[in-house]
Amino acid sequence: MSRAKPEPVQVVKQRRDSALKALIGGIPYVQWLGIQFDRRGDELTATLPFDEKLIGNPFLPAIHGGVTSAFLEITAMIELSWSMLWEEMEKGTLDPRALDAQHLPRLPKTIDFTVDYLRSGLPRDAYARARVNRSGRRYASVHVEAWQDNRARLFAQATGHFLIPTRQPLAAPPEGTATE
Amino acid sequence: MTDPSPAQRFIEAIPHSRALGMQLEEIGEGRAVISMPYDARFIGDPATGVIAGGAVSALMDTCCGAAVMSYPGARGTATLDLRIDYMRAAKPGQRIIARAECFHASRTVAFVRATAHDEDEGLPVATASGAFTMESVTREGGK
Numbered sequence: 166m167s168r169a170k171p172e173p174v175q176v177v178k179q180r181r182d183s184a185l186k187a188l189i190g191g192i193p194y195v196q197w198l199g200i201q202f203d204r205r206g207d208e209l210t211a212t213l214p215f216d217e218k219l220i221g222n223p224f225l226p227a228i229h230g231g232v233t234s235a236f237l238e239i240t241a242m243i244e245l246s247w248s249m250l251w252e253e254m255e256k257g258t259l260d261p262r263a264l265d266a267q268h269l270p271r272l273p274k275t276i277d278f279t280v281d282y283l284r285s286g287l288p289r290d291a292y293a294r295a296r297v298n299r300s301g302r303r304y305a306s307v308h309v310e311a312w313q314d315n316r317a318r319l320f321a322q323a324t325g326h327f328l329i330p331t332r333q334p335l336a337a338p339p340e341g342t343a344t345e
Numbered sequence: 346m347t348d349p350s351p352a353q354r355f356i357e358a359i360p361h362s363r364a365l366g367m368q369l370e371e372i373g374e375g376r377a378v379i380s381m382p383y384d385a386r387f388i389g390d391p392a393t394g395v396i397a398g399g400a401v402s403a404l405m406d407t408c409c410g411a412a413v414m415s416y417p418g419a420r421g422t423a424t425l426d427l428r429i430d431y432m433r434a435a436k437p438g439q440r441i442i443a444r445a446e447c448f449h450a451s452r453t454v455a456f457v458r459a460t461a462h463d464e465d466e467g468l469p470v471a472t473a474s475g476a477f478t479m480e481s482v483t484r485e486g487g488k
Contacts (some may be wrong), residue, residue, distance in 0.1 A: 193388040218364040228412070229361035230424040231403025253430075272390050275398045279428040300410045310446035 179342065184250055184261035185209075191269055197240055198232070202243065207251050211240040213291040219287065228286030233311065236293060237323040238278050241307040244295035245273050245327055271330035273305065278325035286320050289313050305329055355411075356437065357467045362407050365400060375447035377411035379404060383438050394437035398422045398471075401461055402429055405473040407455035409457040412445035416455060418482045425454070434469045439463040445473075454480045 166267035185204055189195055198219075203210045213236045215221070221229025250270060259270075295309035305327045312319050356362050356379070365387070369379045369386035370378040381404045389397025406427055413422040435441055459473040 191391045192397070193386050193391065194400060197386045198399075218359040218360050221362075223360060224359060227407070229359065229403060230427070231365075231399075231406040232361055234402040234406060234427065234429075235397065235399025238402065239397070242398075269392065271392060274434075275429075275431050277428060277430045278398065278402070279426065280402075280424075281426050282424045285423065 178191050180254065180261050180339070181251075184254060184259075184264055185247065187261065187264040187269060188246055192239075193242075194235070198235060198239070200236065207248070209240075209242070209244055209247055209294065211236065211293045211295075213293070214259075215289050215291075222285070225285060227289050228288070228291070230280075230282060230286075232282045233286050233291075233321045234278070234289055234323070236291060236310045237280060237311055237321060238275060238325060240293040240311075241278075241295045241309045241323065241325050242273055242275065242327065245297055245307050245329075246270065246301065246303050248297050248300065248315055249329075252311065261284070273327035273329055276326040278323060280321060280323040284318075284320045286334065288311055291320070292316075300329070303329055347425065348392055354411050355414075356407070360409070365403055366483055367404065367407060370442070372411055372415045375416040375450070376417060376445065377408050378442065378444050379408040379411060380442045384442050388437075393434065393480075394487075395434040396437075396441065398431055399428070399433075401435065401469050401471055402427070403440060403444070405429055405471065406440060406463060406475075407461050408443035408445040409447075409459050409473065409477065412447045412457055412459075413450070413455040413479065416447045416450050416479075418481045419450070419455070420482050421478075422455060422480065423478045425476040425478055427473060429471055429473045431471045432469055433463075435463045436465070439465075441470060453479055470483050 201212045219232045299306045308324050308328040311321045353369045366382045368380050387400040443461045447455050447457045451458045455477040460469040461471045
């Protein structure tokens with residue numbers, strides 16, 4: 166029995182990139198803020214390019230605290246959705262070609278979100294990465310960090326709890342099974 | 346509560362609040378009321394048309410900051426931390442109104458809580474509580 170030939174790298178990358186693009190491209194608010202995502206394997210980094218409309222304090226000037234909060238929340242929510250998509254893609258239960266703005270997995274709902282403002286956001290690009298600390302059947306806890314010029318000098322961090330959407334119809338578990 | 350017009354100019358001076366279409370309804374004595382119109386550009390979930398939590402956060406943060414600024418003796422403020430609890434989805438198409446109250450302030454820290462409603466005045470869409478820095482005129486040196 167011969168081993169199956171591994172998929173060409175371009176095919177794998179294209180599949181993952183198109184799934185990510187479908188996930189992000191369908192959210193108007195993400196587009197309005199100008200947030201982009203870079204992918205290295207399953208790791209995502211969000212970028213918020215600086216723009217005048219993001220300013221909260223024109224005298225300093227500094228990025229609006231609400232923008233920082235929104236940027237962190239989007240990064241956390243996309244990371245959580247992405248981790249679920251990734252799992253289904255790798256298992257082969259989800260075909261990203263079937264994904265577009267009309268056919269996206271339901272997004273998680275934010276239950277609560279707590280932002281810790283460490284220093285003021287400078288008028289420069291900002292970056293963020295999130296980590297899913299716990300993801301069960303119903304709830305997930307996600308931590309997210311944001312920085313600007315120096316990765317080690319965070320300007321904000323946050324923790325949020327999310328309600329995981331019921332997985333339908335792509336990977337609905339058989340009735341009577343409790344999976345976690 | 347004072348006439349909102351000078352305070353509205355204050356909100357207008359904040360580019361992000363202006364970009365989100367925020368309108369100051371009332372302000373004074375550590376309380377502020379700010380509203381934000383429904384806008385398709387701020388949708389967070391394309392499947393439902395519900396406004397993004399982040400846009401509601403921005404409204405809450407602005408409203409809490411305005412409440413601190415209107416506290417007697419306040420000269421400046423910045424958010425230290427803000428927690429938002431999302432109770433329910435805001436109805437697509439409806440304006441969101443945030444009400445914030447600075448219920449205690451020392452010379453250095455202000456404590457604020459806020460609620461956000463759509464046109465249904467019952468259960469809030471979200472509630473918030475936060476701590477803000479307080480630059481007060483009574484502070485020694487008055488820098």
